Amino acid sequence: MIYKINDQPNMEKMSHKEKIWQVIHKIPKGNVASYGLVAKLAGLPGYARYVGYTLKCLPVQTKLPWHRVVSAKGAISFEQGTKKYIRQKSLLEKEGIPFLKGKFSMKQYEWKQSLEES
DNA sequence: TCCTTGACGGAGA
DNA sequence: ATCTCCGCCAAGG
Numbered sequence: 001m002i003y004k005i006n007d008q009p010n011m012e013k014m015s016h017k018e019k020i021w022q023v024i025h026k027i028p029k030g031n032v033a034s035y036g037l038v039a040k041l042a043g044l045p046g047y048a049r050y051v052g053y054t055l056k057c058l059p060v061q062t063k064l065p066w067h068r069v070v071s072a073k074g075a076i077s078f079e080q081g082t083k084k085y086i087r088q089k090s091l092l093e094k095e096g097i098p099f100l101k102g103k104f105s106m107k108q109y110e111w112k113q114s115l116e117e118s
Numbered sequence: 119t120c121c122t123t124g125a126c127g128g129a130g131a
Numbered sequence: 132a133t134c135t136c137c138g139c140c141a142a143g144g
Contacts, residue, residue, distance in 0.1 A: 016141085035126055046139060051142065052125040069125080077125040084125085 016044060020054045027068040030095045031111040032104055034072040041113055052077065067091040068111075074103035 015024070019042040027033050038046035055066050067088045071077050078085040080102075089099050097109050 003141090014124090036128095046127095048126040048139080050126090050140060055125055066125085071125085072127055088125090103130065 016042070016047070017057070018052045019043060020047075020051055021064060024055075024064055024066065024069060026113075027111050029065070029068075030097065030109070032068050032070050032074070032092065032097065032106070032109050033111045034106065035069060035077075036072055037110070037113075038069055048072075057100065068095075070104060070106075072102055072106070074106040074110075076103075 020038060023038050023042045024033075027038075033041075034048075035051040036048040038051045039045060042051075044050070051069065055069060058066060060063060062103075070088075076088050078084050078088065092104060093099055097104050
């Protein structure tokens with residue numbers, strides 16, 4: 001299906017996955033958001049696991065900044081040392097977020113949506 | 119239908 | 132700080 005970046009369609013009529021894509025697309029570069037926060041901002045509180053499922057279904061060449069979504073503790077949800085793990089880690093470090101002791105500081109880098117808009 | 123499987127989260131211990 | 136356990140919820144067998 002065609003997904004236009006700048007559309008702000010009627011949330012009621014969007015599928016859950018579309019709502020989730022919309023939210024992830026808005027995560028600013030240099031910030032991260034937990035699966036739970038993405039779900040909440042998408043109007044789907046409690047759907048943290050579903051956010052993970054949605055990301056798993058993304059095509060490899062997606063433009064969506066999936067790497068900015070991490071666990072609530074700031075850890076990467078892939079098995080340590082795997083290619084995916086290393087890829088996500090480097091993409092975020094490239095955006096200036098330090099990875100210390102196996103995690104990113106949510107306190108400092110988690111997206112504060114309220115300060116940005118709405 | 120029922121059961122299992124996760125890119126989850128948080129309350130306890 | 133860690134680790135386990137359990138509730139969550141859609142998908143896929």
